[in-house]
Structures are given as C-alpha cells and as structure tokens.
Amino acid sequence: MSELLVSGGQVLLPDHSVERADVLLDQDSGEIVDVGDLSGDDELDASGGLVIPGLVNAHTHVAMTLLRGYADDKPLDAWLQEDIWPVEAELTAEDVRVGTELGLIEMLKSGTTALNDMYFFMPEVVETVESAGMRARLGYGAITVGKDDDAAREEMRDGLAFAREYDGAADGRIRTAFMPHSLTTVGAEYYREFVPQAREADVPVHLHANETTDEVDPIVDEHGERPLEYAARLGLLEPGDYLAHGVHLDGSEIELLADRGTGVVHCPASNMKLASGMAPVQDLLDAGVPVGLGTDGAASNNDLDMFDEMRDAAMLGKLAADDASAVDAESVVEMATRGSAEILGFDSGRIERGANADLAVIDLDAPHLTPAHDLVSHLTYAARGSDVRHTVCDGQVLMRDRDVQVFDERAVRERASERASALVERAE
Ligand SMILES: CSC[C@H]1O[C@@H](n2cnc3c(O)ncnc32)[C@H](O)[C@@H]1O
Numbered sequence: 001m002s003e004l005l006v007s008g009g010q011v012l013l014p015d016h017s018v019e020r021a022d023v024l025l026d027q028d029s030g031e032i033v034d035v036g037d038l039s040g041d042d043e044l045d046a047s048g049g050l051v052i053p054g055l056v057n058a059h060t061h062v063a064m065t066l067l068r069g070y071a072d073d074k075p076l077d078a079w080l081q082e083d084i085w086p087v088e089a090e091l092t093a094e095d096v097r098v099g100t101e102l103g104l105i106e107m108l109k110s111g112t113t114a115l116n117d118m119y120f121f122m123p124e125v126v127e128t129v130e131s132a133g134m135r136a137r138l139g140y141g142a143i144t145v146g147k148d149d150d151a152a153r154e155e156m157r158d159g160l161a162f163a164r165e166y167d168g169a170a171d172g173r174i175r176t177a178f179m180p181h182s183l184t185t186v187g188a189e190y191y192r193e194f195v196p197q198a199r200e201a202d203v204p205v206h207l208h209a210n211e212t213t214d215e216v217d218p219i220v221d222e223h224g225e226r227p228l229e230y231a232a233r234l235g236l237l238e239p240g241d242y243l244a245h246g247v248h249l250d251g252s253e254i255e256l257l258a259d260r261g262t263g264v265v266h267c268p269a270s271n272m273k274l275a276s277g278m279a280p281v282q283d284l285l286d287a288g289v290p291v292g293l294g295t296d297g298a299a300s301n302n303d304l305d306m307f308d309e310m311r312d313a314a315m316l317g318k319l320a321a322d323d324a325s326a327v328d329a330e331s332v333v334e335m336a337t338r339g340s341a342e343i344l345g346f347d348s349g350r351i352e353r354g355a356n357a358d359l360a361v362i363d364l365d366a367p368h369l370t371p372a373h374d375l376v377s378h379l380t381y382a383a384r385g386s387d388v389r390h391t392v393c394d395g396q397v398l399m400r401d402r403d404v405q406v407f408d409e410r411a412v413r414e415r416a417s418e419r420a421s422a423l424v425e426r427a428e
C-alpha cells in the first residue's frame with residue numbers, strides 16, 4: 001500500500017473542532033486511513049498550517065474563464081443574450097479544453113478538489129478533469145429554446161448520451177448528471193420526454209432555477225403556479241437532483257425542496273454581480289434543505305476562489321435574513337465542504353477515517369490570519385485562496401508548495417489568453 005502522511009499541522013475535524021494531528025492517506029484506495037499522532041515514510045509538510053477538507057465548488061461553468069472580464073455590469077438576461085451566448089456560439093472543443101485547464105489550475109491553487117461543471121464540449125472536460133486528478137460531476141448543458149423540434153430533441157439526447165457514457169470515468173472520480181439549462185430555456189415537452197430517461201439511466205438532474213424575477217414571473221403568469229411546483233409536475237426535484245441559485249423561493253417551495261431532498265447550490269457572488277437577488281439561505285438551512293456552495297462561471301464572479309465565495313455567502317446571508325447571526329462561519333464551511341460534496345454524491349468534505357482523501361493545507365503564517373482565536377472564523381471571513389499551500393485529491397498531491405503538479409501553469413495561461421482573444425475576435 002502506498003501511503004502519504006500529511007504531517008505536523010492542525011486539522012479541522014467534522015465537528016468543526018481543530019486539533020493538532022497528522023492525517024494518513026492511502027494513495028491506492030484514495031481514502032483517509034487515520035487521523036491522529038501518526039508516522040509514515042512519505043510526508044507532506046503541514047507544519048504551521050491547517051488541514052481542511054478539499055473545497056467543493058458545486059456549480060460552475062469552468063471554461064467560462066475565457067470570458068472573465070469580457071462582459072460585466074449587466075443583469076442575467078441581457079448579459080447572456082447580448083454578450084455571452086453570441087461568443088459561446090463560436091467556442092471550439094479546444095477552447096473549452098484550454099479554458100477548463102485554466103479554471104482547474106485556479107481551483108487547485110485555491111484549495112478546491114471537486115466541482116460540478118455544466119457546459120459544452122464535455123468529453124474534453126472529462127479528459128481535462130481526469131488529467132487534473134480532480135473529482136467532478138459533469139453534464140452537457142442542454143438548451144431547446146430557439147431550436148426546432150428535431151434540433152431540440154437532439155440536444156436533449158446529446159445530454160443524456162453524455163451522462164450515460166461517462167458516468168464513473170477516471171476510476172469513478174467523474175460522475176455525470178443530466179443538465180437541462182433551466183425551466184425557461186428548455187420546453188416542458190422535452191422535460192416530460194427526457195427526465196424519465198435520466199431516471200432510467202440512474203443519473204441526477206441539475207438545472208438553474210429561480211435565479212431572477214425575470215425568470216420566475218413568466219412561469220407564474222403562464223402556468224399559474226410557482227416554478228418549483230411546475231418543476232415537480234415535470235418530474236424534477238427527486239432526491240439527488242440539485243438546483244443552482246434558488247434565489248427567489250417562497251415558503252411552499254422551500255418546503256417542497258426539504259420534503260423531496262433536492263439540493264440547492266448557493267452562488268452568492270454571481271447573484272450579487274448580476275443583481276439577481278439574495279437567496280434565503282438561512283431559511284433553507286432551517287428547513288433542512290441540502291445546501292452547497294458554488295462560484296458559477298468566472299464571467300459572473302469573476303473568479304473560481306471558494307474562499308471568496310464563503311465570505312460572500314456569510315455576508316449576503318446576514319443581509320438577506322436581516323440578522324447578523326444568520327449563515328454563520330460554521331454553516332458556511334459546512335456548505336463549502338460536506339454540504340457541496342453530499343449534493344454531488346461524493347464521500348468527501350470531511351477529514352475522517354474512510355472518507356475520500358481530498359484535502360487542502362492552509363498556511364496560517366500570515367498577518368491577515370493573526371491572531372488565531374477561531375480558525376473556522378478565519379476560513380470564512382479572513383482566509384484567501386492564495387493561503388493554500390498544498391492541494392490533495394484522491395490521495396494524490398495536485399499542488400505542492402503552490403506549484404501545480406498536473407499542468408504547466410505558465411503554458412496554460414499563455415494558451416488561454418491567445419484562445420480568449422481569438423474567440424472574441426471571431427464573435428465580433
Ligand atoms: C448550456 S451550458 C451553461 C450555460 O449557462 C450559462 N450561464 C452562465 N452563468 C449563468 C447563470 O448565472 N444563469 C444561467 N445561465 C448561466 C453559460 O453561459 C452557458 O451558456
């Protein structure tokens with residue numbers, strides 16, 4: 001058995017206490033073997049650091065790194081229709097590969113070990129995630145609006161075929177989902193036809209829902225019911241399904257999510273930047289809805305740093321609830337780790353014997369992390385992605401001493417800049 005000892009650090013335990021301990025990883029099974037006062041041959045130095053579960057970005061569009069800073073300061077609908085979708089129409093498979101490489105490097109450098117990606121050219125994303133050594137739930141984002149019936153059905157079939165073909169890839173590190181884009185960009189008839197096939201294929205369904213009032217109001221006007229009642233009628237909201245955003249939810253919809261065991265991935269930075277609104281995160285937590293955290297794409301954030309997202313979630317959660325005690329530091333750390341991992345169906349997000357060996361080591365030796373009254377508070381309110389020293393997934397060291405081991409960072413940045421410029425030129 002090949003083992004790795006993460007030694008000499010403090011460890012964030014599942015009950016949010018912090019103890020001085022070593023963490024022993026089995027690199028063959030990819031699991032945590034033990035946590036305590038341990039010894040081992042191959043060591044990863046965590047001295048002066050805090051070992052935390054790898055962060056889990058439960059909703060993003062990774063290759064949108066190529067569009068970072070391309071279009072800002074607009075609401076969702078105008079942003080998508082006027083700027084983003086015209087450029088995305090020009091994307092090539094190679095653009096998505098390079099944009100994904102760039103995004104995964106950014107994630108590894110900020111302590112993220114697992115992610116959810118909904119985008120285009122997903123076989124290239126599978127290959128890139130596999131090379132990165134990360135864990136992911138992936139899906140082709142299907143849109144039927146503006147397409148004739150044949151093209152719309154082909155779009156949905158492509159989404160299902162991808163989910164079927166790649167589930168379990170990369171030795172099980174890659175799982176898939178059926179990912180219709182949203183309740184307004186995919187027609188009801190296509191949900192009716194294809195969601196039962198996703199159930200047969202035993203893959204969950206992930207979509208954007210209740211993100212803006214511009215999206216909610218037409219559903220209420222047309223169908224005389226709330227969007228999630230409409231979604232349930234279409235066969236959505238089963239246990240294991242998960243929605244991105246859930247900003248504009250009423251009490252009955254929150255109850256429905258709790259009853260069904262459907263998760264919500266909160267994306268606070270995107271919701272603020274696009275002025276979409278404030279999700280009722282404390283109400284969701286109080287109701288027992290599974291809640292995770294995601295950055296959304298880098299064009300509406302504008303980074304993939306989950307530390308930023310944790311801080312934003314805490315700040316916005318308090319504002320939304322008009323209560324400074326709402327969405328506290330422990331809840332936020334839980335959302336970014338175990339909460340997101342459970343939504344994606346991974347046994348990660350906790351430093352405990354038997355769990356996946358996915359972790360990050362945070363350097364505590366920094367002025368903005370001094371003094372150290374409460375390290376959970378620091379993770380939510382004070383730490384930055386750049387404080388991450390090492391990132392480990394499935395027992396493999398993917399970033400060591402801030403050096404990403406799995407890609408040539410400089411070469412990827414160069415290629416991504418070139419590809420982004422050429423892409424934008426093609427679209428203009
Ligand atoms: C069909 S692949 C995913 C699709 O979603 C777009 N997108 C990016 N951010 C958002 C958001 O906040 N709400 C809805 N859709 C979003 C992305 O540009 C792709 O076209």
Ligand SMILES: [Zn+2]
Nearest residue numbers: 208244296297
């Ligand atoms: Zn999104």
